[in-house]
Amino acid sequence: MERLPILKIGQMLLVSIQVDLRDDMVVALQEDLADRIVETGARGVVIDITALDIVDSFTGRMLATMAALSRVLDADTVVVGMRPAVAITLVELGLSLDGIKTALDVERGMRLLSLAGGTAR
Amino acid sequence: MTAQELPISGDADVVRVRQAVRAAAVEAKLSLVDQTKLVTAASELARNTLTYGGGGGALVEQVQNGLRKGVKAVFHDKGPGIADVAQALTDGFTSGSGMGLGLGGARRLVDEFAIDTAPGDGTTVTVVKWAR
Numbered sequence: 001m002e003r004l005p006i007l008k009i010g011q012m013l014l015v016s017i018q019v020d021l022r023d024d025m026v027v028a029l030q031e032d033l034a035d036r037i038v039e040t041g042a043r044g045v046v047i048d049i050t051a052l053d054i055v056d057s058f059t060g061r062m063l064a065t066m067a068a069l070s071r072v073l074d075a076d077t078v079v080v081g082m083r084p085a086v087a088i089t090l091v092e093l094g095l096s097l098d099g100i101k102t103a104l105d106v107e108r109g110m111r112l113l114s115l116a117g118g119t120a121r
Numbered sequence: 122m123t124a125q126e127l128p129i130s131g132d133a134d135v136v137r138v139r140q141a142v143r144a145a146a147v148e149a150k151l152s153l154v155d156q157t158k159l160v161t162a163a164s165e166l167a168r169n170t171l172t173y174g175g176g177g178g179a180l181v182e183q184v185q186n187g188l189r190k191g192v193k194a195v196f197h198d199k200g201p202g203i204a205d206v207a208q209a210l211t212d213g214f215t216s217g218s219g220m221g222l223g224l225g226g227a228r229r230l231v232d233e234f235a236i237d238t239a240p241g242d243g244t245t246v247t248v249v250k251w252a253r
């Protein structure tokens with residue numbers, strides 16, 4: 001199965017989703033991300049969903065789970081690049097991404113994480 | 122566009138159904154937000170067909186009402202069916218490990234929504250989204 005790459009940039013991890021997400025890839029990503037946080041001691045995770053043309057309840061829950069999981073592992077998560085049409089649809093679907101930090105793009109997401117103290121351990 | 126029948130028997134098929142619905146929605150000139158709503162609803166319903174229906178298929182076609190174009194998608198399976206449809210449509214209800222937002226959410230995201238199901242008799246969910 002194709003796995004999503006997780007890049008280490010400084011003290012942060014970047015997951016840039018560039019393909020049409022299959023559910024099995026989403027499940028694998030959750031596991032890989034937990035492993036990588038522990039392995040690298042990363043304090044921040046940026047998940048870039050700019051390329052995602054939809055977020056349904058499965059993917060939405062995955063984003064929430066990854067945010068919760070990284071919190072337990074002492075890292076902060078920011079979801080960046082959500083398209084306006086996706087955000088509108090998510091609200092109508094009934095999914096609230098409460099508790100998930102968001103930013104417009106990767107750069108702002110990284111800045112948000114470093115302001116939150118995500119670069120020093 | 123002619124009607125297109127797609128099998129749903131694995132995760133990759135759910136992706137293909139989304140892509141087919143997106144293509145039909147673009148062709149019917151739905152707005153970007155309406156395309157996104159319809160494709161999201163289709164993703165939820167295709168996943169239900171796979172997870173709860175044990176697999177099945179989707180029929181995707183363009184429809185026309187006077188000058189108005191739209192996209193119709195029919196998700197069908199020969200699985201266990203749904204005994205209590207009202208309960209299944211309730212936000213937060215799941216008999217599995219989902220969020221319970223698929224059916225109710227899909228209904229909110231489209232213009233027309235119908236479920237035909239009976240215990241032991243499979244499930245067919247039909248949705249339509251019209252161009253504005």
Ligand SMILES: Nc1ncnc2c1ncn2[C@@H]1O[C@H](COP(=O)(O)OP(=O)(O)O)[C@@H](O)[C@H]1O
Binds near residue numbers: 165
């Ligand atoms: N095609 C189907 N066949 C049988 N049961 C279904 C089908 N689709 C939905 N259901 C039932 O309706 C419930 C609610 O579905 P949904 O709103 O999509 O939430 P979830 O997928 O998170 O469980 C499911 O848990 C299942 O019990």
Ligand SMILES: [Mg+2]
Binds near residue numbers: 219222223224
């Ligand atoms: Mg569902």
